[in-house]
Amino acid sequence: EPEVTQTPSHQVTQMGQEVILRCVPISNHLYFYWYRQILGQKVEFLVSFYNNEISEKSEIFDDQFSVERPDGSNFTLKIRSTKLEDSAMYFCATSGALAGILGQFFGPGTRLTVL
């Protein structure tokens, strides 16, 4: 069964460093998303991406964050200068149609620890 994969599974970084989290979507999917879950809190929407541009973003997704699909397969989330409060589990999700209204497929997540 097709699945969304994410690398790395765990990333440890120093405050102020840049990190790139990678996701390989299901091959025929068109909509891509990033979510995060800070320990003990709810899963929060960060951004959705369609047709090579951001379609929606939350207040969390500020100038420190960016997304791209550089090679037509990987979908990446970059955090330019990490802060302690960026420590969280980051999930990628993808969907085939209707902007994810009818269901999204999630990856297993990348745990980001900022020291």
Add this chain to the structure above:
Amino acid sequence: ILNVEQSPQSLHVQEGDSTNFTCSFPSSNFYALHWYRWETAKSPEALFVMTLNGDEKKKGRISATLNTKEGYSYLYIKGSQPEDSATYLCASFSMDTGRRALTFGSGTRLQVQP
């Protein structure tokens, strides 16, 4: 602010017990209600997506109902098994925040004792 709430926060049941959880969500600008099953270290897995008031969906021993007028959904598990142990997340897909996106509840953690 869009608030999706789930209860209970956690639940311990014995194998064979039936159980149910609640998800409440704002009913305005509603598109769909998603239920996901999330086991530790695995991907959240979609169980049900429901869009219409009165929807009922079933997958094996698990079923769900939707009331969009009053803004709630129930998830039922009949005859719980240890492999049902997981966190069950609900998420509302709406335009209530001014954007089309999923808003998640905090989840119900189910532990089924053999």
